[in-house]
Every structure is written in C-alpha cells, then in structure tokens.
Amino acid sequence: MNTMDRIDYRRLVDFAAAVYMDGGVPDEDARLLADTLVQADLWGHQSHGVLRLGWYLDRIKNEVMTPVTVPQFEVDAGAVAVINGRDGVGQVLAYRACREAVRRAKKHGIAAVGVHSSNHFGTCMYYTRLGALDGCVMMLTTNGGPAMAPWGGMEKIIGTNPWSVAAPAGKYPPLLVDMANTGVARGKIYLARNKRLPIPLGWALNCNGEPTTDPQEAIDGIILPMAEHKGYAIAVMVDMLSGVLTGSGFLSAVHSPYRTTEKSNCGHLMVAVDIEAFQPLDQFQSRMEDFLEEIKSVPRAPGHDEVFYPGEIEAANDVRHRREGLHLAEDTLTSLKTIAAETGLCDTLPFSA
Secondary structure, eight states, rough: TTTTTOOOHHHHHHHHHHHHHTTTOOHHHHHHHHHHHHHHHHHHHHGGGGGGHHHHHHHTTSSSSSSSOOEEEEEEEEEOOOOOOOOOHHHHHHHHHHHHHHHHHHHHEEEEEEEEEEEOSSTHHEEEEEETTTTTEEEEEOSSSSOOOTOOOOOOOBOOOOHHHHHHHHTHHHHHHHHBBBSSHHHHHHHHHHOOOOTTTTSSOOOOOOOOOHHHHHHHHHEOOOTTTTHHHHHHHHHHHIITTOOOOOGGGGGOOTSSTTTOOEEEEEEEEEEEGGGGGHHHHHHHHHHHHHHHOOOOOOOOOOOOTTTTTHHHHHHHHHHHOOOOHHHHHHHHHHHHHHTTTTOOOOSSO
C-alpha cells in the first residue's frame, strides 16, 4: 500500500466485522465491535482503533473472551442494575449497559448499571456519546490491568482506569471527556511502538524505575499517573467504582487486553442522568451552547489558533476522515494483512496488500 493512500472507513468496518464473524461472534455483535474500533480511528485515536483488531481476536481464540455474549442480570432494581458479563465481548456488554442506563434513567430520572466479569471495550466515549444523543448526561468508569504503581511504590497494580462524561450541546457536537488516569493511555505507547517512534520523557519508567523514551521499556515498566499523586488517587476511585462496587476484579486481579491468554475480569459502571428530570431539554441545550461559546471566546494563548472544548477536535477529525479516508501506521497495516491471511479474508482487505 502506498503510504499516501487512504482507507475507506466503511470497507474497514466490513473487514473487521468479517474477521470477528469468522471467529464466531454473531453478525450484529461483530459489526458493533468493528464499529467501535474504526470509530476510534475516525476520531484520531488510533491507539484504540484497528490496531487492536488482533488482540480481541486472540482473546476469543484463547477462550478467555466468549464470542457469543449472554449477559445475566444479577440485580434488577429499577434505577439500579448489575450485569454479570460472563466473560463476553466488552463492547457488547458496554453497549447493553449504556442502553439499560438510558432506559432506566428515562423512567427514574437517574440510573446506574454495573457490569462485572467483562472485557476491554475500546474507547469510553463511544458509549457515553450514545447517552448524550439520547438526551442524557452520561458517565462511565472502567478498570483495567496493572499499568501504574501506587504513588510512592514500585509495583504496578493499578490500571489506567479511564472514565468518561458526555452531554448534548445543542447545535454543537456533544461535549465528550474521555481520559485515562495515567499521563497517557497505554495504547498510545503501543501506537508509538508501531510507528517506531520514541515516547516523550515523563510518560513512563523502565523496570529499574528510570525515565525512558523507549516504548517497549515503557510497556514492560511502569506508566506514570497524570498530575502525579492526583492521577493515582482518581485511578483508585475509578477502580473502586468499576471493580469493588460492581463485584468485578480489582487491582492486580484485572488483566489487560494485551495479555490475550488471561481472562480480563474487568468491570464497568454506567450512570445516566435524564436531563428532562432537571430542566427542559431545549433549555439545557441552549445553556450548553452558551457554556461552550464562552469557553471558546477567551483570548488565545501564543501558539494556539483556536480554543477547543472537549470532544470538538474528535468531531472535526470524524468529518474529515469520513470524507478523505484513514491513514494507518505501517505496522498496523502489516498486522491487518497477517490477520487477513490467517482468516482467509484477503479478498475483503480494504487496501492492496
């Protein structure tokens, strides 16, 4: 493939879905899983895009993630529900929890849905955005495999533990916050390795506790929290909500999606707030427009052409990439070619091999 060639996102979704269907995932679930990955690429977050295609497939092959997701409700109490994911596909479980939270919030004003025994589900904002489009303020927390050490410690037992909040914003794309509590999501370090680039100092320590710019040393070592002890504290809180509260694994009992022979044992907490329970939705939308316009109206700092609100850059990237196509890292393309050959799906590969 010519490095300047662009990939049509629709063909990429079709290919990714075909890969998962070949692995035994039902058609509808496979397309959801594929869409979550390609959507991350469309937003410009290739660390959570089709770079991960093979990782989820390997988890299915190694029988640590069940291709046919059959969740079981363990608590069904009006505004509160707890779902046993039974090691199903994380994307399918998170989507189900999102829809359940919105449905229950529309009835009760607010709802919380916990999920345990789940798997990694990609970007948090894929799901919180769905709640925002349904007229809710949506919050999501999830835990992950060990990546950082407790502040002052030298053993990684705490995940990146991302969280997200989304809200509709009237005539503007939704307000979307999605962040890990490490200084950088671990997937971005894998992406740097794929691009054969160094990482900035301050992202990670090697196994000896020394600062490193080598992506592999960072993966083998310890990822540093954002804002030092504050990021550590938030990550602990997210693990409590996602793991302890939901009945799922926590700390070192959770395994990352990169360790494809081990059950994930991760958990999620989805909270939906029905805006109409607080004020008319039109009023909220108008207030959000004023809110974002005031943020964007402040004088620009040197070196900045525009002030962006959270989620605005991703929305612009999405429009551009849908129009122009995606450009993926060479190592990601190589991985997709390998998967196509192994699954016999070379004819559906969305670029020339």
